[in-house]
Amino acid sequence: MPPIRITFLGTGTSSGVPMIACDCAVCLSSDPRDNRLRSSVMVESAGTRFVIDTTPDFRYQMLRLKIRHMDALLFTHPHKDHIAGLDDVRAFNFFSQKPMDVYANYLTEEALRRDFYYAFSDTKYPGVPELELHLIDKSPFMIGDITVIPIEVWHLRMPVMGFRIGDFTYITDANRIEDSEKEKIRGSSIIVLNALRKEKHISHFNLREAIDLVKELGVPKAYFTHISHQLGLHQEINAELPEGIELSYDGLTFSV
Numbered sequence: 001m002p003p004i005r006i007t008f009l010g011t012g013t014s015s016g017v018p019m020i021a022c023d024c025a026v027c028l029s030s031d032p033r034d035n036r037l038r039s040s041v042m043v044e045s046a047g048t049r050f051v052i053d054t055t056p057d058f059r060y061q062m063l064r065l066k067i068r069h070m071d072a073l074l075f076t077h078p079h080k081d082h083i084a085g086l087d088d089v090r091a092f093n094f095f096s097q098k099p100m101d102v103y104a105n106y107l108t109e110e111a112l113r114r115d116f117y118y119a120f121s122d123t124k125y126p127g128v129p130e131l132e133l134h135l136i137d138k139s140p141f142m143i144g145d146i147t148v149i150p151i152e153v154w155h156l157r158m159p160v161m162g163f164r165i166g167d168f169t170y171i172t173d174a175n176r177i178e179d180s181e182k183e184k185i186r187g188s189s190i191i192v193l194n195a196l197r198k199e200k201h202i203s204h205f206n207l208r209e210a211i212d213l214v215k216e217l218g219v220p221k222a223y224f225t226h227i228s229h230q231l232g233l234h235q236e237i238n239a240e241l242p243e244g245i246e247l248s249y250d251g252l253t254f255s256v
């Protein structure tokens with residue numbers, strides 16, 4: 001595996017932080033780490049760059065990091081906060097003059113074909129997104145020079161794809177992981193895991209569950225993502241976390 005760099009493009013839950021029309025302390029915070037676009041990361045080696053999920057903020061996420069080229073898109077699951085920005089891939093199509101490689105499981109592929117039907121029709125309107133779909137399952141696959149190992153996790157009753165890339169594991173939108181899939185995570189040096197808020201939630205790990213899972217898996221470094229305004233101020237919550245565990249924030253970047 002080549003060395004890779006991970007960059008958080010967004011670290012917020014589906015509503016983003018601040019949330020529209022909310023006057024809570026987190027939504028009104030002047031700390032930039034409390035401003036969270038919807039959750040996504042960019043993965044880069046020297047020769048390959050892809051994002052995991054195209055959020056409703058995808059366009060702005062690309063603009064604010066001045067991204068000029070994208071090799072592929074990889075999807076975790078079909079919820080709107082993870083796929084809604086796909087239409088904006090048109091800019092990359094325009095400049096690269098080729099279709100974008102898209103990696104998704106059957107569930108996400110079905111949603112993409114439904115929600116972005118115009119990109120898949122036989123008689124396409126000029127300028128619609130050009131997509132080259134690659135169906136993935138639980139088998140490892142390559143994107144450029146990067147090997148990706150899918151990890152199936154549960155989001156209430158929906159299977160969601162987590163990914164292990166070298167010693168890095170990315171899991172969002174989960175509240176349960178089967179033992180067989182946990183084995184794929186063990187040995188990672190860094191994990192990103194969703195931690196929505198302190199209160200229990202039916203389809204997301206809460207803060208306590210996420211901390212316990214990191215300890216159970218024995219991963220030395222963890223960043224939590226998909227954060228709700230209900231979790232609290234970044235600075236306060238981050239200070240309460242055990243050694244080796246931190247809240248992520250938009251723009252945070254590290255190498256593995």
Ligand SMILES: [Zn+2]
Binds near residue numbers: 014079081082173226
């Ligand atoms: Zn989500």
Ligand SMILES: [Zn+2]
Binds near residue numbers: 026
């Ligand atoms: Zn709020």
Ligand SMILES: [Zn+2]
Binds near residue numbers: 077079
């Ligand atoms: Zn979801």
